[in-house]
Amino acid sequence: MNATRPQTRRERLDAKETAVISAARALFLEKGEAGTRVAEIAKRACVAEGTLYLYFKNKRAILQAVVADHWEQLTVGAREAVEGQTETFDKLEALTTFHLRAVIADWSLLMLGTRLWATGAEAEEQMERDYRRNYVAIFDDLFRRGQDRGDVAADASLWQVRDLFYGTLEYTARTMMLHPERTDYDGVTEFVVAQVKSACLSGGQMPLYKEESGSRDLRSITGRLEAALKDLKSLDV
Amino acid sequence: MNATRPQTRRERLDAKETAVISAARALFLEKGEAGTRVAEIAKRACVAEGTLYLYFKNKRAILQAVVADHWEQLTVGAREAVEGQTETFDKLEALTTFHLRAVIADWSLLMLGTRLWATGAEAEEQMERDYRRNYVAIFDDLFRRGQDRGDVAADASLWQVRDLFYGTLEYTARTMMLHPERTDYDGVTEFVVAQVKSACLSGGQMPLYKEESGSRDLRSITGRLEAALKDLKSLDV
DNA sequence: ACTTATTATGAGTTTTACTCATTATGACAA
DNA sequence: TTGTCATAATGAGTAAAACTCATAATAAGT
Numbered sequence: 143m144n145a146t147r148p149q150t151r152r153e154r155l156d157a158k159e160t161a162v163i164s165a166a167r168a169l170f171l172e173k174g175e176a177g178t179r180v181a182e183i184a185k186r187a188c189v190a191e192g193t194l195y196l197y198f199k200n201k202r203a204i205l206q207a208v209v210a211d212h213w214e215q216l217t218v219g220a221r222e223a224v225e226g227q228t229e230t231f232d233k234l235e236a237l238t239t240f241h242l243r244a245v246i247a248d249w250s251l252l253m254l255g256t257r258l259w260a261t262g263a264e265a266e267e268q269m270e271r272d273y274r275r276n277y278v279a280i281f282d283d284l285f286r287r288g289q290d291r292g293d294v295a296a297d298a299s300l301w302q303v304r305d306l307f308y309g310t311l312e313y314t315a316r317t318m319m320l321h322p323e324r325t326d327y328d329g330v331t332e333f334v335v336a337q338v339k340s341a342c343l344s345g346g347q348m349p350l351y352k353e354e355s356g357s358r359d360l361r362s363i364t365g366r367l368e369a370a371l372k373d374l375k376s377l378d379v
Numbered sequence: 380m381n382a383t384r385p386q387t388r389r390e391r392l393d394a395k396e397t398a399v400i401s402a403a404r405a406l407f408l409e410k411g412e413a414g415t416r417v418a419e420i421a422k423r424a425c426v427a428e429g430t431l432y433l434y435f436k437n438k439r440a441i442l443q444a445v446v447a448d449h450w451e452q453l454t455v456g457a458r459e460a461v462e463g464q465t466e467t468f469d470k471l472e473a474l475t476t477f478h479l480r481a482v483i484a485d486w487s488l489l490m491l492g493t494r495l496w497a498t499g500a501e502a503e504e505q506m507e508r509d510y511r512r513n514y515v516a517i518f519d520d521l522f523r524r525g526q527d528r529g530d531v532a533a534d535a536s537l538w539q540v541r542d543l544f545y546g547t548l549e550y551t552a553r554t555m556m557l558h559p560e561r562t563d564y565d566g567v568t569e570f571v572v573a574q575v576k577s578a579c580l581s582g583g584q585m586p587l588y589k590e591e592s593g594s595r596d597l598r599s600i601t602g603r604l605e606a607a608l609k610d611l612k613s614l615d616v
Numbered sequence: 617a618c619t620t621a622t623t624a625t626g627a628g629t630t631t632t633a634c635t636c637a638t639t640a641t642g643a644c645a646a
Numbered sequence: 647t648t649g650t651c652a653t654a655a656t657g658a659g660t661a662a663a664a665c666t667c668a669t670a671a672t673a674a675g676t
Contacts, residue, residue, distance in 0.1 A: 151642085155654085174499030180633060190656045195634065253497035260490035262411030271557070301554050301561060302570050306543075309550030313542035320508070324538060333539055333578075340577055341570075388673085392623085417664060427625045432665065 159197050161187040163211055166204045171250050175205055175257050202261075206269060209255045213273035216244055220280050230288035234338060237281065238311065238331045245315040246325075278304060285342075294342040303341045310334055396434050398424040400448055403441045408487050412442055412494050439498075443506060446492045450510035453481055457517050467530040470521050471575060475548065475568045482552040483562075515541060522579075531579040540578045547571055 149157065165186035169178040180201050184191040198204045223240035227233040245252060258270045281304055288294035311334060318325045386394065402423035406415040417438050421428040435441045460477035464470040482489060495507045518541055525531035548571060555562045 151653085172499065174497055177499045179631095191633090192635080192657060193655050196654070201633065250497060256493040256496050259493050260411055260487060262409070262414045299570075301558075302551070302567070305550035305554055306547045306574060309546030309548070310543045311546070312550075313546030314539070317538050317542055321538075330539070333536075337543060337574060337578060341574060388622085416662095428664090429626060429666080430624050433623070438664070 158187070158189060158193075159207075162189065162194055162197055162204065163207050167208045167211075167251070170205065170208060170254055175201075175254070180204075202266070205254070205257060206266065208251075209258060209270065210273060212248065212251050212255070213277055216248075217273075217277045217280070219244060220277065224280055224284060230284065230291060230293040231335065231339065233284050234288075235331060235335050237284065238307075238334050238338075239327065241308075241311055242315060242327060242330060242334075245312060246318055249315065249319050278308060281307060288342065295344050298342050298344065303338060306341055307334065307338050310337065395424070395426060395430075396444075399426065399431055399434055399441065400444050404445045404448075404488070407442065407445060407491055412438075412491070417441075439495075439503070442491070442494060443503065446488075446495060446507065447510060449485065449488050449492070450514055453485075454510075454514045454517070456481060457514065461517055461521060467521065467525040467528060468572065468576065472568060472572050474518065474521065475544075475571050476564065478545075478548055479552060479564060479567060479571075482549060483555055486552065486556050515545060518544060525579065532581050535579050535581065540575060543578055544571065544575050547574065 162183060166178070166183045169182055169186065172178075180194065181191050183204065184194045187194070194204075198207065220237060220240055223236045224233045227236050255270055258266050261267065282300060285294060285298075285300050285303065289296055289298070314330050314334070318330075399420060403415070403420045406419055406423065409415075417431065418428050420441065421431045424431070431441075435444065457474060457477055460473045461470045464473050492507060495503050498504065519537060522531060522535075522537050522540065526533055526535070551567050551571070555567075
């Protein structure tokens with residue numbers, strides 16, 4: 143609350159840590175990890191080089207923090223996007239749009255994360271995997287709820303569909319990065335959602351169902367409408 | 380033809396270069412790029428450290444050579460796999476099987492290639508992209524011939540289907556790496572081929588839905604109704 | 617056998633991540 | 647306010663490793 147230095151001790155330390163992460167992110171994005179000097183990061187964050195090492199074990203740990211920070215933001219964003227919808231496939235569409243845009247917007251940052259792969263240090267790679275798993279858990283949740291509701295076939299394979307979803311989107315995003323003229327969010331979203339839907343309809347095998355799925359959708363929706371109506375009547379208004 | 384030292388000068392130089400690449404590949408795979416000393420590579424390849432720098436500009440160039448070598452082998456293998464078949468979708472299946480197995484077998488080597496991303500050096504990244512493009516040209520060729528033969532819809536989008544194909548396969552391979560119990564080459568091949576087929580049948584739009592848009596509308600309306608109901612309930616009446 | 621261009625060498629240089637002895641800061645008590 | 651102490655900050659110094667270069671060996675051509 144003080145105008146001058148409002149912070150508690152903890153806050154001051156956190157602010158400094160954040161400053162280092164921000165400085166590092168900017169520099170890593172501009173010049174890559176190898177091209178960035180630790181001394182530069184320190185200078186930009188307005189701390190002495192030695193101080194920086196009180197906050198992070200080494201340069202690699204700074205990169206890890208940058209990447210972790212990014213995954214956390216991504217996860218929050220994806221969760222928000224999905225929570226804005228109620229229907230399984232509306233959620234899917236929202237997640238698709240969010241993921242595609244986020245991946246493209248932060249492409250360099252995501253690529254920076256690949257710096258933690260194939261380092262020969264298992265613990266580091268595990269960290270990246272854990273954040274990723276936490277992120278895709280949103281899809282998993284969506285998928286499982288879809289199964290509960292009958293929107294997704296009970297025998298559909300979660301991991302196969304998940305790989306289809308994120309794999310296609312990542313490659314698509316890369317293409318869009320390299321060929322801006324191919325950037326068509328709506329078209330791609332429609333394509334990906336349609337593919338995922340078709341994979342959701344039946345597990346291992348491809349469907350080739352015709353209007354069966356349509357009428358199933360209709361039946362399930364009608365059931366819900368009826369339930370909602372009943373519910374509504376039961377309220378004493 | 381000489382039993383002792385048969386080589387011409389050029390052959391001798393090539394052999395030395397190859398020795399360096401092999402040594403580097405082994406060490407990089409074992410300890411990662413950062414964990415490998417250039418001196419180690421030189422020792423293992425039986426050349427002096429200074430000599431090594433006559434063949435490669437720097438450590439990064441050695442890594443590039445290792446990666447380039449790998450992409451070339453992959454491309455040869457994929458081409459052979461596809462040439463063994465005559466029908467469009469038999470070729471596709473052969474390519475799927477080959478790619479999946481190759482990616483899994485050489486996963487660490489592929490991950491090593493990611494070391495060339497996000498380095499802040501555009502030229503390096505371009506090299507990786509060029510090799511990749513050369514590799515996926517096999518798919519592109521397959522796709523276009525399929526269109527000529529009428530197996531693939533004329534309005535199907537090459538790059539979207541290509542991203543679907545390679546994206547799904549890469550993510551699937553990663554899953555299989557991390558979860559060996561999910562390794563089911565045939566099942567995955569079937570799944571991926573089916574997805575690609577369905578995407579090949581018609582371009583931007585997914586083919587299979589007829590009344591889909593109708594039920595989508597219904598679903599979205601139902602969702603809004605349900606949300607309104609929930610809202611209504613939350614008012615203490 | 618001599619000359620010359622090519623190839624090889626490893627000790628030395630430079631760069632840079634990281635350490636540590638020293639100093640500054642701020643919270644709390646007297 | 648002043649003194650004490652734990653916590654935090656500093657940057658000159660160290661060590662490790664990529665890379666250079668003056669010198670030497672090798673081999674091709676005459």
